[in-house]
Amino acid sequence: MTRTTLDLTGLKCPLPALKTRKALKPLQPGDQLEVHCTDPLSVIDIPNLIRETGDKVEVTERNAARIVFLIEKSD
16 A cells, blocks of 8 residues: 655646546555645545545545545545
């Protein structure tokens, strides 16, 4: 299992979701993707994306400065 960090700070909708989708494709089941965002819409867009892909997501940090998602690639 590997963990990759994706820094999407400063990007606006729809770029965080699009770049997250692209970063998930090469991952193996069990791998984790840590995504750092500043766009407030990402709290809607990224969980919706993960529902489509069937992977697992947690919001690990949310404050005025940033939102951090931890996504685990499913089988």
